[in-house]
Amino acid sequence: MKALLSIDYTEDFVATDGALTTGEAGQGIEEALVEITRNFIENGEFVAFAIDAHDPNDQYHPENKLFPPHNVIGTDGRHLYGKLAPLYDANRDKETVYWFDKRHYSAFSGTDLDIRLRERGITEVHITGVCTDICVLHTAVDAYNLGYQIVIHEKAVQSFDAQGHEWALRHFKNTLGAVIV
């Protein structure tokens, strides 16, 4: 059994005026990312939208010292970007479509994602979204440590750091044993 983990494809990470945007690089994967997501939803497979949820006034959160405020709770920056938004809205009530607010890079950190996957007998996670070398990377590392098979959709991940993107793709393949498709 497989699942799709859709990471942080939001206005703040993708829109031209987003707070921490991947810009044209991130916008360039919209069609592929939406197509993959639609296929998973139509096949009745588990789809997890794992989305940053930040409070810029949280003095205990290390990201507040590292990055400008982004994906702030209650702002439009947290909305899914482009055609992914209506796709999610049209399917959000399906029992296979889940939303996970996350505080950290990894979709597994502080969420019950691992339990939800195990309950369903899911052993293989497919990952799309941004950024390849930050939230996608940390999610993939946690998935590796939890024993999941990993598939990375190369045309549906991106970063604001082109070198980091390329490095992460090599790391997925050579160090995490991921399949790159």
Ligand code: ZN
């Ligand atoms: Zn963040």
